[in-house]
Amino acid sequence: xxxxxxxxxxxxxxxxxxxxxxxxxxxxxxxxxxxxxxxxxxxxxxxxxxxxxxxxxxxxxxxxxxxxxxxxxxxxxxxxxxxxxxxxxxxxxxxxxxxxxxxxxxxxxxxxxxxxxxxxxxxxxxxxxxxxxxxxxxxxxxxxxxxxxxxxxxxxxxxxxxxxxxxxxxxxxxxxxxxxxxxxxxxxxx
Numbered sequence: 561x562x563x564x565x566x567x568x569x570x571x572x573x574x575x576x577x578x579x580x581x582x583x584x585x586x587x588x589x590x591x592x593x594x595x596x597x598x599x600x601x602x603x604x605x606x607x608x609x610x611x612x613x614x615x616x617x618x619x620x621x622x623x624x625x626x627x628x629x630x631x632x633x634x635x636x637x638x639x640x641x642x643x644x645x646x647x648x649x650x651x652x653x654x655x656x657x658x659x660x661x662x663x664x665x666x667x668x669x670x671x672x673x674x675x676x677x678x679x680x681x682x683x684x685x686x687x688x689x690x691x692x693x694x695x696x697x698x699x700x701x702x703x704x705x706x707x708x709x710x711x712x713x714x715x716x717x718x719x720x721x722x723x724x725x726x727x728x729x730x731x732x733x734x735x736x737x738x739x740x741x742x743x744x745x746x747x748x749x750x
Contacts, residue, residue: 564678564723571682571719575690579718580604582709585619585692586647586676588702588731589709591717592619595689598659604691605661607716610698615664617649617734618671619690621683626671629689630654634743641673647734648672651748653741662691672734678723694733704730 571581578600580593591607593600595618605612620626623638631654634640641650655662655669663669672692674680683690694702695709703709706725714720736749 564681564721567678567721567723568681568685571721572685574719575600575686577718580607580716581719581721582695582714582717583682583721584676584678584706584724584727586672586674586679587734588704589695589706590692591695591713592693593691594686595658595662595691598661601659601661601691604693607713608693608696608698610693612661613665614698615668615670616662616691616693618658618662618669619674619679619683619692620671621674621680623673625673625689626652629656629658629669629671631656632741634739634741636743637739640739640745644735647674649734649736651736651738658689668738670736678721702733704732 574581575594578597580591580600580603583590583592591604593604623641626633630652649670649672651668651670653668695713696702697710705728738746738748
């Protein structure tokens with residue numbers, strides 16, 4: 561049994577009931593929910609006091625997952641993602657089967673395939689994409705550690721993961737790139 565099995569079980573119960581969780585990602589601490597549940601996504605926007613016109617990042621565990629949630633995934637995407645040297649969120653066109661409020665107005669969606677063991681276990685066992693947005697109120701700095709998270713965020717979620725709360729290694733948000741249907745890549749945040 562992994563050292564985070566109880567957290568996975570409790571997180572899954574909250575997520576499957578339409579709840580939102582506070583959890584460590586492959587980058588910084590995040591607020592998450594089932595990315596196909598429009599009401600749960602709305603709760604995250606409300607908690608963050610964030611306008612729904614701003615998109616959220618979606619976590620997936622495997623390049624094959626992209627086939628279900630994108631209308632035209634780039635054919636070489638698995639190789640491209642494998643070449644990334646750090647957590648990278650990719651903006652794709654043609655989102656499918658996701659809550660409408662996680663899709664940007666232009667039809668794009670921001671997806672990161674996670675390598676972190678906790679996140680991979682959680683996403684694989686949820687069997688759905690997972691929202692991941694920084695665990696802060698909009699306009700506040702992204703928390704580098706659990707201790708930096710605003711108490712209002714902690715109070716606003718249905719479950720807070722215990723795993724890695726004591727980790728004080730500063731983390732930073734992912735790199736963000738846009739991959740166009742023609743395969744060209746633009747770095748939006750390094």
